[in-house]
Amino acid sequence: EADIYQTPRYLVIGTGKKITLECSQTMGHDKMYWYQQDPGMELHLIHYSYGVNSTEKGDLSSESTVSRIRTEHFPLTLESARPSHTSQYLCASNPSERPTQYFGPGTRLTVL
Amino acid sequence: KNQVEQSPQSLIILEGKNCTLQCNYTVSPFSNLRWYKQDTGRGPVSLTIMTFSENTKSNGRYTATLDADTKQSSLHITASQLSDSASYICVVGDRGSTLGRLYFGRGTQLTVWP
Numbered sequence: 001e002a003d004i005y006q007t008p009r010y011l012v013i014g015t016g017k018k019i020t021l022e023c024s025q026t027m028g029h030d031k032m033y034w035y036q037q038d039p040g041m042e043l044h045l046i047h048y049s050y051g052v053n054s055t056e057k058g059d060l061s062s063e064s065t066v067s068r069i070r071t072e073h074f075p076l077t078l079e080s081a082r083p084s085h086t087s088q089y090l091c092a093s094n095p096s097e098r099p100t101q102y103f104g105p106g107t108r109l110t111v112l
Numbered sequence: 113k114n115q116v117e118q119s120p121q122s123l124i125i126l127e128g129k130n131c132t133l134q135c136n137y138t139v140s141p142f143s144n145l146r147w148y149k150q151d152t153g154r155g156p157v158s159l160t161i162m163t164f165s166e167n168t169k170s171n172g173r174y175t176a177t178l179d180a181d182t183k184q185s186s187l188h189i190t191a192s193q194l195s196d197s198a199s200y201i202c203v204v205g206d207r208g209s210t211l212g213r214l215y216f217g218r219g220t221q222l223t224v225w226p
Binding site: 004006040041042043044045059090091092099100101102103104105106108 | 116143144146148153154155156157158161201205213214216217218219221
């Protein structure tokens with residue numbers, strides 16, 4: 001059982017609000033990822049990090065930003081949410097020596 | 113273009129029956145292939161991971177096969193249970209970049225009826 005947590009699980013907010021999606025893992029994994037997934041569609045990588053103070057953009061362009069100040073914490077921030085940001089956001093992590101990624105439960109975001 | 117295609121898109125079977133899900137990919141250079149199970153509203157959970165040299169791997173009632181020559185994989189579920197109802201996602205990793213990026217299929221939605 002993977003120890004990776006995401007909060008909130010569900011979030012409904014109005015357009016223009018600033019939001020932060022939290023992701024934490026207690027496994028000491030170096031690598032962490034954020035994916036975006038729409039219903040019935042594949043996961044798309046939007047951000048990743050290989051360690052503290054390391055962040056990179058993924059394949060899918062996103063207006064969100066991330067930070068990695070601590071190994072266990074990888075929050076994602078949207079400065080001004082829009083309806084087009086409505087989606088499920090999944091956080092994942094893995095140690096450098098093993099490729100299997102462990103996923104959190106996800107945050108389902110709805111922007112009205 | 114690197115792609116992962118899964119079939120069928122959805123499948124309904126009766127409890128206790130077996131089923132096989134298919135995955136075809138064009139990812140190159142190939143590194144590994146993973147099968148994940150994703151329950152509704154949850155994050156994916158890893159079932160199996162196979163490298164180029166492996167052509168079968170089991171995890172309980174789940175058996176994955178890999179044919180790296182034809183770039184095909186299958187996931188066989190034996191004696192299905194109601195709890196097997198989920199989306200099964202095929203993921204292929206490449207080794208052509210430092211990231212070792214992953215390519216995700218759209219998943220097969222499996223429903224097991226009593």
